[in-house]
Each structure stands twice: as C-alpha cells, then as structure tokens.
Amino acid sequence: MSVIPFGTRYVLPPEWEWREQLKNKLQSTLSSWGYAALQTPALELHDPEHPQSDKAFRLIDRDGSVLSLRSEYTAAISRLLKTDLLAHDYPIRLQSAGQVWLRGLFSELGRLREFTQVDAELIGISSPAADAELLELARDALEAVGVRFRLEVADRSFVQAILQPTGLEDAALEELSEIIERKAQPELASKLGGYGVSGTLKAEILQLTDLYGGPWVLDIAQKMAHSSAAQDALERLRQTVALTGRTDFLFDLGMARRLAYYTGMTFRAYTPDFGQPLLGGGRYDTGLPGAGFAIGLERVMSALGAPPKLPTASVLAMGFAAAKHARGLGHRVVVAHSQNPLEMLEYAHKNALEWVAVGEQLLSLEHFAEHITKTGKKL
Numbered sequence: 001m002s003v004i005p006f007g008t009r010y011v012l013p014p015e016w017e018w019r020e021q022l023k024n025k026l027q028s029t030l031s032s033w034g035y036a037a038l039q040t041p042a043l044e045l046h047d048p049e050h051p052q053s054d055k056a057f058r059l060i061d062r063d064g065s066v067l068s069l070r071s072e073y074t075a076a077i078s079r080l081l082k083t084d085l086l087a088h089d090y091p092i093r094l095q096s097a098g099q100v101w102l103r104g105l106f107s108e109l110g111r112l113r114e115f116t117q118v119d120a121e122l123i124g125i126s127s128p129a130a131d132a133e134l135l136e137l138a139r140d141a142l143e144a145v146g147v148r149f150r151l152e153v154a155d156r157s158f159v160q161a162i163l164q165p166t167g168l169e170d171a172a173l174e175e176l177s178e179i180i181e182r183k184a185q186p187e188l189a190s191k192l193g194g195y196g197v198s199g200t201l202k203a204e205i206l207q208l209t210d211l212y213g214g215p216w217v218l219d220i221a222q223k224m225a226h227s228s229a230a231q232d233a234l235e236r237l238r239q240t241v242a243l244t245g246r247t248d249f250l251f252d253l254g255m256a257r258r259l260a261y262y263t264g265m266t267f268r269a270y271t272p273d274f275g276q277p278l279l280g281g282g283r284y285d286t287g288l289p290g291a292g293f294a295i296g297l298e299r300v301m302s303a304l305g306a307p308p309k310l311p312t313a314s315v316l317a318m319g320f321a322a323a324k325h326a327r328g329l330g331h332r333v334v335v336a337h338s339q340n341p342l343e344m345l346e347y348a349h350k351n352a353l354e355w356v357a358v359g360e361q362l363l364s365l366e367h368f369a370e371h372i373t374k375t376g377k378k379l
Contacts, residue, residue, distance in 0.1 A: 129243055312332065
C-alpha cells in the first residue's frame with residue numbers, strides 16, 4: 001500500500017543534491033543572460049480560463065473560494081505584471097524555478113503529477129531578435145547541464161493559417177491541431193472528411209504531418225503558403241533562425257503545441273532515445289507580447305542517466321570544535337555521536353570516512369587507531 005499520493009515520489013540523497021546542482025546551473029545560466037529570479041505563490045486563485053485549468057489541482061479555501069496549485073509559471077508571471085508590485089521597464093527578463101503540480105498526467109514536462117520546472121520569460125517585446133534570444137538561451141541552458149539535444153522549431157500561426165480556409169469553428173480547429181501535433185495522418189484524414197474538407201486543401205493539411213526535417217522543410221512549406229499569414233510566419237521563422245547564426249535546427253511545421261495561448265514561434269528540445277521533450281516553449285502575443293520556455297528538471301535527469309558520484313562526508317569529528325575546524329578547511333563533516341573512540345572508529349570504517357578530526361588534527365583511520373592505543377582508549 002502506497003504511503004504517498006499517486007504521481008508523487010520521494011527524492012532521496014544523492015538524487016536531491018544532484019537535482020539542486022542542476023537547477024542551480026540552469027538558474028545561473030539564466031542569470032548570466034540578465035534574467036532576474038522571482039517566485040510566485042504555489043497557491044493561486046482558480047481561473048477557469050487558465051490553459052491548464054482542467055488539469056490543475058483544486059482546493060476550497062475556508063471562505064469557500066476555489067484555489068489551484070501552481071501548474072506552470074507563465075500565467076502566474078503574467079498576472080504579476082498586471083499589478084504594480086514589480087517596478088520595471090519593458091522588455092523585462094524573468095526566471096522562476098520550483099515545484100508545479102498537475103492532476104492529469106499529460107504535462108509537457110513530465111508524467112509525474114508533481115515535478116520541478118525552470119522557467120524563463122522575455123516579456124514586452126515581439127520580434128525575430130527576441131525569439132532568437134530565447135532559442136540561444138535554451139541552447140545555452142541545456143549545454144550547461146551537459147545533456148545532448150536537438151532543437152525543433154516551428155510557428156503555430158503557420159498551422160493556423162493553413163487551417164483557416166476550412167472555415168471551421170475554433171473547437172474543431174483545436175481538435176485538428178492536436179491531431180496534427182501527434183502526426184496521426186489517417187485520423188486526420190478521417191476528421192477532415194467528416195468536416196467536409198476535401199481536394200487540394202485537404203491534401204495540404206495532411207501534408208502538415210510530414211513537414212519535419214532540415215531547412216528544406218521551409219521550401220516545401222513555402223509552396224503551401226497561399227495566404228499572407230502563412231507567408232509571414234515562414235519569413236519570421238527564417239529571420240529568427242538566421243539571427244542565431246546556426247544551421248542545425250530541425251523544423252517541425254506540424255508542431256501545433258497543445259497549450260492554446262501560443263500564437264507564433266514554438267520550440268522544444270529532444271535528446272536521443274528519450275521520447276519526451278526536455279524543454280518546451282513559444283511566443284504568446286495575446287495582450288502584452290511575450291515568449292518563454294520551461295525546462296523539466298526530472299526529464300533532464302532521466303536523460304542524463306544515473307546521478308554522478310557526489311561528494312559525501314569524509315571526516316568524523318570528535319566534538320563540535322573539531323568539526324568547526326575541519327569544515328573551515330573545506331571538508332564535509334559528521335560529528336561523533338558517541339565519546340567511545342573504538343565505537344567511532346568502527347563507525348568511520350563502515351561509512352567510508354577517511355579522516356578523524358581531533359582538536360585541530362586530521363588523523364587517518366590508521367593513525368586514529370594508534371592514537372587510541374597510545375592514549376588508553378581515551379581522547
């Protein structure tokens with residue numbers, strides 16, 4: 001019988017320390033790019049219009065109001081910027097890191113219902129240069145933690161422009177976008193037929209599921225870009241990628257992203273032999289323009305494999321003064337829990353401790369044994 005809720009887990013040493021080291025590396029990288037750190041409340045007022053509303057944990061407060069556990073950072077930061085709590089000029093660069101929770105198991109950042117997210121937002125500007133900055137920042141952050149990856153980029157507005165001539169309602173368009181995202185071409189063909197979409201338009205929509213690969217994908221897409229909206233999306237994507245000076249991007253023009261608030265460029269990072277994205281983000285120019293991304297820390301850890309060997313305590317201190325002196329020398333120290341030196345010598349052997357601190361001396365276990373013999377088992 002489980003003693004913790006389904007979809008949660010204990011994080012034990014040394015995994016906890018490894019996770020914190022990775023999180024600190026990511027946050028340090030974001031800071032070096034000028035992204036200021038903040039934290040939003042884990043408890044939020046429930047918003048039925050929130051993009052994750054149907055997957056969020058809900059609670060009833062003592063006054064009867066409905067609360068939610070934080071399910072992502074972007075919407076929370078957008079709410080903050082509508083207040084006068086943060087003095088700033090635009091554009092503003094912000095970062096956050098911490099736990100997020102989802103009742104459903106379909107998050108972009110993990111199959112757990114509680115997981116760790118590192119988030120970056122560039123708000124108050126909409127341009128290819130801003131999008132290019134986020135692509136480069138995402139690359140820099142993942143390189144900082146040593147994970148191998150490929151960045152996939154797209155523009156959600158291109159998919160919307162190709163679907164627009166169908167004349168379908170928003171709910172139907174979202175349904176088709178989700179099927180395109182999954183690249184389920186037979187299902188897409190069936191749905192389009194059911195909606196009465198046929199001919200050249202149907203063929204071009206079906207082709208969206210195959211628009212994946214190198215820069216040549218943009219050339220094929222250009223032939224499908226009959227509207228100015230589709231042409232503008234491709235041109236902005238070309239400009240954004242050109243500003244990075246890189247040619248190793250993968251393009252997935254069927255990437256529709258399930259979070260409906262994305263309006264333009266979207267991107268995500270994959271690593272070989274790992275089926276879930278390590279990072280996902282995009283542009284959301286509804287109201288105040290902005291763009292950002294979030295990194296799933298548990299996914300990064302899974303992609304990296306087993307935790308590396310981390311430093312552990314190496315010194316057993318016979319007293320608090322000895323412990324303070326050894327820590328001052330840079331050692332990790334545990335304090336003896338008994339004044340019996342033979343018992344502590346056995347403890348040091350069992351726990352792979354290398355040194356014993358006696359006063360201001362650091363003795364090897366062999367020398368500590370000799371010390372015990374010489375002093376008649378007394379310190």
